[in-house]
Amino acid sequence: MRGLKYLPDYQNIDTPENDYALIRYAEVLLTKAEALFRLGQEGEALQIINDIRTSRGASTLSALTEDDIIDERGRELWWEGHRRTDLIRFGKFLDSWNEKSASEPFRVLFPIPERTVANNPNLTQNPGY
Missing domain, CATH: 1.25.40.10 (Tetratricopeptide repeat domain)
Known part of the structure; x- marks a missing residue:
């Protein structure tokens, strides 16, 4: 449904x-x-x-x-x-449920888009990405 x-x-x-x-x-x-x-x-x-x-x-x-x-x-x-x-x-x-397996801790943060990181030298990618 x-x-x-x-x-x-x-x-x-x-x-x-x-x-x-x-x-x-x-x-x-x-x-x-x-x-x-x-x-x-x-x-x-x-x-x-x-x-x-x-x-x-x-x-x-x-x-x-x-x-x-x-x-x-x-x-x-x-x-x-x-x-x-x-x-x-x-x-x-980060826990597992239904059909989702446990996630690694870095998954709590989203990645910063590569284009954004490339255009701003003050940014560093979030850990794990």
Whole structure:
């Protein structure tokens, strides 16, 4: 199945009349919950996560872990382009999952395009590339 979260406006392909959400309120709430959790305010973070889960018809959690937060971000922000950054921030990007084997640590950074490095003597390529 191909993921399609925001439907294209096929009737007006050159000047679409529909909007694309760059940031949603749920993302703001999840970011706040993560920050509170990392500050040791787990009760407030849990309440925010449970409010989101309740509004989506999911069962509430009785406790909150770092894995619960990244899992919730994965479900709520599916197909919105946040997963790689989230996995890096949570220290899980280099792990193996599904059909992806474990990655080498240098993969956290992207390579700088060769043309950019060649045109700027102040730049050096990121390690590993």
